Amino acid sequence: MDAEQLKRETIAYSKEIGIDKIGFASADVFGELKSRLIRQEQLGYHSGFEKGSPEERTEPERLLPSSQSIISIALAYPSKMENPPKNEKGARRGQFARASWGEDYHTVLREKLQLLGSFLREKVPEVELKLMVDTGELSDRAVAERAGIGFSGKNCAIITPEFGSYVYLGELVTNLPFAPDEPIQEGCGDCNICVDSCPTDALVQGGQLNANRCIAFLTQTKGFLEDEYRTKIGNRVYGCDTCQTVCPFNRKKDFHLHEEFEPDPEKVKPVLRPILRISNREFKEKFGRMAGSWRGKKPIQRNAILALGHYREIEAVEDLVHLMKNDPRPVIRGTAAYSLGKIGTPECFEELEMARGDETDEKVKEEMEKGLAFQMN
Incomplete structure (x- = not known):
């Protein structure tokens, strides 16, 4: 089977298994990204959660020596919920960012990528693959941008024409010679709303993030939160959506395509006081299937305490x-x-x-x- 036919069949199969968008990129070195990563390290803008060296994060052949192409996928997630619970005096609520609604997206995307990998193995038994979702060395956003999934916005998110930036990303590095797709041209223009709206000025400028100031990062830390951020996190117990909710490309974007990502209102906007005394077992039972639980209950409890003080x-x-x-x-x-x-x-x-x-x-x-x-x- 030639590569072009295999690409068409792979795209068709991706739709069958519920992948919302798929793109193909070369496995060439991400040279511009490497320079940016080195500069970010020099400036102290990395969070410490990043995996791998700048070389490992930008050179696919270090992860799969035979790599020739990368398949990038995107799954859309909801931005709104029906009948959200009221945040009332005496029963104040926190909030998890939209990226943590529903089942942990790492699990869902891995399952899709594994299905895609099995499909390719049936077609090409000698295929070599490397699967990654968020926690891998490669930058999901850089791969998605090169593969034409979307463009990299000033809020440092991939913005797709169809779903805005409300998408999860993952990729398969392969030794198959798939023809690359064309990248989408950057579309933010003069708009600077996300940069101006960032509560902690973590967006230094369009496309540059100081992760150490980002609320999405701060809510995941386990130590004392620095004083300057305590009032700014408000009632957020995990993550931050501000730079996405203000984005014009996200206006009226709300997709409910995957049951796994549908939010349970009592979990994503939980009453704060019960969190203070929740046991490890209870925390795991209630929040364990959400992406926002990965750091354990301590950061969530600390943030809930600050939210109660905020209120x-x-x-x-x-x-x-x-x-x-x-x-x-x-x-x-x-x-x-x-x-x-x-x-x-x-x-x-x-x-x-x-x-x-x-x-x-x-x-x-x-x-x-x-x-x-x-x-x-």
Whole structure:
């Protein structure tokens, strides 16, 4: 079978298994990306979650020595839900970013790519493949851009004509000589809305992200959140959608093509207080199939505590006092102390004063002082 016929059959099969968009790219070195990655490292803009060296992330033959082409796929996910639960006083809610709605996309995309790989093996038994979804060395966005899936927007997301940027990406590196597709020309033009709207100025300029300032990254860290970001994360417990929701290309883009990605409102907009005392088993049962659970419950709990402080949720005082006095994790004790100060009732300050005398961790004591400082405001 010639490569062109195999490409047509691969595209047809991809539609049969529910892949929303497919594109083909060469396995040449991503030279421009390599230069950008090196520069990002020099500037200290990497998050630390990135896998591999700049060479591994930009040279497909390091991952598959026989590589000749890369197949890029995209699956669309919803941007809206029916009847979202109300965020009310006494039952304040957090929010997971849209990319964590439904079942973990890594699992879903891997299954699609495995089916695609099995199809290719049936056609070409000697085919060699390397599958990646997000956590692999290659940049999903760079591959998708080269394969014509979409263009790289100023918000650093791939923007497709059909689905906006609400797509998950994955790829198969192959030793098959598929003809590459044409890239889509950049389309942001003079628009700078995403850069101007970023809550933490993480978008340094169009197409350049300081990941260390990005709320999507910050909500996944496990330590104390720096003071300047605590009010800016609002009620986000995982991820951030701002640079996508403000994008004109995403206007009226809402696709419900995959049942696996449909949101459970009580999971993606959870009531905050129950999260504070959730056990590991309960956390796994409720949130374990979501992409936003990958770092465990600690970051989610810390963010929930900050959100309750953000709302000045008086009904949460008892829960926060319990955490401040009893939780074995300094980050949770200290963050609870800070949020008690934000809520700012006389009871909050009394409890902070009493707990300060019993606390032995210096960092937690600092957070208690920050909480007590709100009394002066």
